[in-house]
Amino acid sequence: MSKSYYDPADLRKFGKITEWSEELGTSFFDYYGKVFQEGALSAREKSLIALAVSHVVKCPYCIDAYTKDGLQRGITKEEMMEAVHAGAAIEAGASLVHGVQMMNKYEKLSM
């Protein structure tokens, strides 16, 4: 057993999850493949969304995968960093908007 929870080499074994549950694994990968096809959004736009979400959910495998995916698509580092900030801003906002709850509670409890 690895002494680390995350091993970069595990990413390329992702497909093996199908071995323990073929139906669910295959369904997932079919779904996943379709999600990232060209649609109303371009595959390029979806790649940047995936990169931003990868940071918000703090998935190191996803960050590796979508940084590489972006490079393959010719996405620039400036575009990648802006996407990461978009994710980070939503995450910061999600914390901060609770400040309203704090303010409401404060006002309710105060004379």
Add this chain to the structure above:
Amino acid sequence: MATKSLLKRNNELANANRQLEILSNGIFADGELPTFKDKITQTGQFPLRPRKLEILQINVGYMCNQVCEHCHVDAGPDRKEIMTVETMKQCLEVIKNTGAHTLDLTGGAPEMNPNFRWFVEEASKAGIKDFIVRSNLTIIRANKKYYDLPEFFKKHNVHVVSSMPHWTRGKTDKQRGDGVFDKSIKALQELNAVGYGMPDSDLRLDLVYNPSGAFLPGDQMALEADFKKGLMEDFGISFHNLFAITNLPISRFLDYLIASENYEDYMYALVEAYNPSAVQNVMCTNTISVSWDGWLYDCDFNQMLDLKVASKVKHISEYNEEVIRNRDIIISQHCYGCTAGAGSSCQGTVA
């Protein structure tokens, strides 16, 4: 960025046998990944055999004004291998009689061969349908004696194919050297000025995209659209098609992969992206590559690995298209580079 070739630096990867050893050791020797031979055997495509010859690719020398990080030729200013007039004359005899519809001159920077212009003039008389010169663009701005190359290419109806790793300065200069981007832009504008690459022009100007790092090229059409938008909006440049070419794990790119600890991941990516339908159209099945000293190879990559054709006829001086066609193509693990995803060749994707 290195300014000398691997050969000049006495790097072990200048040795073709050492490269072939690396490509057969480690993850391929212990069975972690299948060899290319095993893989194409599984899909019923071994041995790989040529189809009708379509492209005659001639390397007129390894000398180049640039020292690109990914160069599979290990080209540079310090390389002295240059095709002689005598070998050029042997090539011209073949060009006059070949059944190939495309003649593809490459290097190094082919324009640095002192007899390049004479060779182009003579070769163009053979009336071959598509006459390509692979120009690195910066050569056109490197010295006054090259300034008129766009006019020269136009005069001989040469199809210009040029490398451009990105439509932004940073990525281009990182792969190809400081200042390469600005010079390339100027060269492209000069080619456009004489009519090359314009929307309805017969003067063909195509660009080659190689990834600037340890990743595979994305979709060729999507990249072409991005390149066209970027180059037109920022610089008013037009071109016809973009060829997305995968970097093969040999020579300087292999050196980079090993030094940056990307070799194994890159080989995994190539093997995972293996596409049997790309194997059917891989360029060694319709191309012969000729080296500066007249030897014959299945492709430019095999030339750099010194894997001469497995045929009785191995040299341009004894060229016989029928005899050469009856051969098995020599393969190793670098071949995964041409069969990944949509495939890769000197003419871009193949599947």
